[in-house]
Amino acid sequence: YFKENTVAFVDGEFVQADQATCSVYAQSLHYGYAVFEGIRAYNSPQGSQIFKAREHYERLEYSCNTVGMPLPYSVEELIQISYQLLEKNGLTDAYIRPLVYAATPNMSLKCASSSNLLMAVWEWGKYLGDQSLRLTISPYERPNPKAVPIEAKISGHYVNSIIASTEAKGRGYDEALLLDMNGYVAEGPGANFFFEKNGELFTAPAGSILRGITRNTIIDLAREAGITVHEKFFTPAALQGATGAFMTGTAAEVIGVSSVDDVVFETPFQDTIGAQLARRYQALVTGALAPALSSKTTPA
Numbered sequence: 001y002f003k004e005n006t007v008a009f010v011d012g013e014f015v016q017a018d019q020a021t022c023s024v025y026a027q028s029l030h031y032g033y034a035v036f037e038g039i040r041a042y043n044s045p046q047g048s049q050i051f052k053a054r055e056h057y058e059r060l061e062y063s064c065n066t067v068g069m070p071l072p073y074s075v076e077e078l079i080q081i082s083y084q085l086l087e088k089n090g091l092t093d094a095y096i097r098p099l100v101y102a103a104t105p106n107m108s109l110k111c112a113s114s115s116n117l118l119m120a121v122w123e124w125g126k127y128l129g130d131q132s133l134r135l136t137i138s139p140y141e142r143p144n145p146k147a148v149p150i151e152a153k154i155s156g157h158y159v160n161s162i163i164a165s166t167e168a169k170g171r172g173y174d175e176a177l178l179l180d181m182n183g184y185v186a187e188g189p190g191a192n193f194f195f196e197k198n199g200e201l202f203t204a205p206a207g208s209i210l211r212g213i214t215r216n217t218i219i220d221l222a223r224e225a226g227i228t229v230h231e232k233f234f235t236p237a238a239l240q241g242a243t244g245a246f247m248t249g250t251a252a253e254v255i256g257v258s259s260v261d262d263v264v265f266e267t268p269f270q271d272t273i274g275a276q277l278a279r280r281y282q283a284l285v286t287g288a289l290a291p292a293l294s295s296k297t298t299p300a
């Protein structure tokens, strides 16, 4: 992530990333009390374009509201800062990570009355690689939405992601697939999950997942192509007889899934609906998709 002379945006200023500091008493550091986004910019014929910048920063606003953290910038300002930061680092195709955190020394469990914003950018390949993944159902569940607001992108939730992913890799799989508190398939540690059966797509509904912006984009692209998408609860047993599956996320983009435990999907990923949608997704984010199709989803 980090190269010499990397510039980050910290508390209103562009600074050398390695010069930024944080109090040892920062509330966020101790309690995972922070919210963030994961955003990508792509090279397009119009230059570097941040994909769905507005949607990401609106979700950041939503996350801040959910945890009672003031967001010191407007969506417009955040978009502007993002482009400036890309430019200062000479990046056009990159990952953007804004984090809203409570840096003020505060060891209490009261919501912060003020908050801080940092933003970093770096070049990042597809974070789950580009080979189809072998998934395993995790012994860890996604956090119960009655315990924490799971639709907000809260730093502390990622402890669940880290331990689930590490546990899956420890058993020789590429990634975990987590169930919700009722035993329904929810999502991966950092990506949503879809499977395909009889030419239709299935994915978990809102409720115990992060409502991925990539997930929404894929649902739109599928429906525009006349493919039925079901957003409904399903158990791992529903994967029997599925022809394919994939995961979606800003960092992961669209990545094939070859198996979930001993359920192996028979169709090679490149021949699945998921692969078709992955190609449309790439065309959309790089500004190469026909305007009629991309009108709803053009980058802000």
Ligand code: PMP
Residues within 6 Å of the ligand: 038, 187, 188, 189, 190, 191, 192, 209, 210, 211, 212, 213, 214, 215, 248, 249, 250, 251
């Ligand atoms: N679920 C989780 C738990 C995630 O961390 C992410 C990545 N932000 C996603 C789903 C996918 O969300 P998006 O498509 O908005 O990146």
